[in-house]
Amino acid sequence: MRLPIYTAAFTGLMASPALAADLELSLEIPRLTVAEYHRPYVAVWIENPDKTAVKTLAVWYDVKLKNQEGQKWLKDMRQWWRRAGRDMSLPADGISAATRAPGRHQVVFKGGASPLGNLPAGQYNLVVEAAREVGGVEVLRAPFQWPPKARAVSSAKGSSELGAMSVTVKP
Amino acid sequence: MTQIRRGALAALSIAAALAVPAAANAHRQWLLPSATVLSGNDPWITVDAAVSNDLFYFDHVPMRLDGISVIAPDGSKGEIKNGATGKYRSTFDVQLSQPGTYKITNVSDGVGASYKQGGEQKRWRGSAADLATAIPKDATDVKVTENSRRLEVFATRGSPTKEALKITGKGLELEPVTHPNDLVASEPATFKLVIDGKPAANVEVEVVAGGNRYRGSTTELKLKTDAQGAFTVKWPEAGMYWLEASVRGGQSSIPGAERSAAYVTTLEVLPD
Numbered sequence: 001m002r003l004p005i006y007t008a009a010f011t012g013l014m015a016s017p018a019l020a021a022d023l024e025l026s027l028e029i030p031r032l033t034v035a036e037y038h039r040p041y042v043a044v045w046i047e048n049p050d051k052t053a054v055k056t057l058a059v060w061y062d063v064k065l066k067n068q069e070g071q072k073w074l075k076d077m078r079q080w081w082r083r084a085g086r087d088m089s090l091p092a093d094g095i096s097a098a099t100r101a102p103g104r105h106q107v108v109f110k111g112g113a114s115p116l117g118n119l120p121a122g123q124y125n126l127v128v129e130a131a132r133e134v135g136g137v138e139v140l141r142a143p144f145q146w147p148p149k150a151r152a153v154s155s156a157k158g159s160s161e162l163g164a165m166s167v168t169v170k171p
Numbered sequence: 172m173t174q175i176r177r178g179a180l181a182a183l184s185i186a187a188a189l190a191v192p193a194a195a196n197a198h199r200q201w202l203l204p205s206a207t208v209l210s211g212n213d214p215w216i217t218v219d220a221a222v223s224n225d226l227f228y229f230d231h232v233p234m235r236l237d238g239i240s241v242i243a244p245d246g247s248k249g250e251i252k253n254g255a256t257g258k259y260r261s262t263f264d265v266q267l268s269q270p271g272t273y274k275i276t277n278v279s280d281g282v283g284a285s286y287k288q289g290g291e292q293k294r295w296r297g298s299a300a301d302l303a304t305a306i307p308k309d310a311t312d313v314k315v316t317e318n319s320r321r322l323e324v325f326a327t328r329g330s331p332t333k334e335a336l337k338i339t340g341k342g343l344e345l346e347p348v349t350h351p352n353d354l355v356a357s358e359p360a361t362f363k364l365v366i367d368g369k370p371a372a373n374v375e376v377e378v379v380a381g382g383n384r385y386r387g388s389t390t391e392l393k394l395k396t397d398a399q400g401a402f403t404v405k406w407p408e409a410g411m412y413w414l415e416a417s418v419r420g421g422q423s424s425i426p427g428a429e430r431s432a433a434y435v436t437t438l439e440v441l442p443d
Contacts, residue, residue: 087330
């Protein structure tokens with residue numbers, strides 16, 4: 001009986017560096033030459049390979065409008081809304097934030113810390129959905145393995161509402 | 172029935188007299204919600220209500236709003252606001268003040284009778300309560316039909332809920348397996364038809380896509396319920412769909428009467 005206990009303890013020890021692992025998103029919001037431009041609403045979430053949502057990491061929307069009026073258009077991020085958003089209570093600490101300007105954005109989610117928390121080991125997609133007022137909707141997915149054994153990068157490229165996206169995981 | 176489509180009634184009666192199947196009388200009744208999936212803490216929807224051939228274009232007669240009722244997510248009675256009836260359509264608003272799924276219905280029950288009096292063919296329409304006094308004592312060849320018709324649409328603020336979807340057990344109704352506000356083009360949806368709360372087996376269901384004005388043809392699906400009253404719709408694409416089913420025969424609450432029950436809904440299928 002000693003060996004299994006020892007193994008469990010050993011695995012536990014091995015898990016701590018994994019908890020400290022990072023998930024880094026680099027996302028480009030393209031500059032668009034349009035008559036009426038509004039910054040897009042963006043949702044970032046983790047999904048299983050079967051597309052069921054695991055957790056929402058970020059929702060960028062008009063958080064400052066009076067009476068939470070900015071939430072009226074959250075449903076325009078259709079995939080996120082159906083799979084996760086409609087069951088959430090917003091605003092949510094560490095998840096909801098203001099919309100972002102065109103340009104490249106870097107966001108780091110730390111393993112073990114909110115909002116990423118302790119993600120069970122497995123294969124996932126990081127999903128980004130952008131919906132723009134008087135504009136369109138675009139969804140990008142980049143796969144990643146958790147916890148990472150070594151630094152790994154995967155990427156996707158948008159064609160309308162999103163530019164380049166890359167996901168870097170590192171132990 | 173009489174309250175909804177007076178203009179179409181004559182056509183209906185003639186169709187019945189000629190024994191033309193109900194589906195051949197093309198005027199369709201419909202409710203069209205401005206949105207079915209909503210977010211935020213105070214969303215409203217506005218609903219068009221009309222009778223027309225083409226979906227969803229108002230070019231024939233408006234639907235009367237007398238029979239419209241709203242069931243809130245907690246099962247309580249909601250209300251319509253800003254109701255108005257124009258030449259071709261009626262319109263009203265519903266404020267989704269509770270989170271969850273709202274059901275908006277227009278239920279009509281009526282009785283139609285045909286009879287001969289002194290060799291002359293006559294017709295009457297009205298309520299079951301007035302039937303006894305409406306038919307003259309010397310009438311012959313009396314034929315009575317009890318008609319019930321239920322139109323429904325659904326709209327959800329936040330997560331879809333099921334309380335408002337509960338069936339009443341009266342007439343032809345839709346019992347969702349797939350939630351009616353959780354429809355996307357890539358996923359088939361399953362529903363059950365029930366008549367007086369029991370499975371309506373072997374019933375034809377017609378599903379028609381809206382927007383035919385800008386297409387060369389009309390997208391129509393003909394489906395049939397199975398022994399459990401269930402049927403599955405594979406959506407050709409995202410859009411608004413009109414769904415109708417009707418049942419003839421069966422148990423009428425009026426002795427000797429034939430029974431006709433219909434169900435109509437409008438479903439929004441979103442892109443993935």
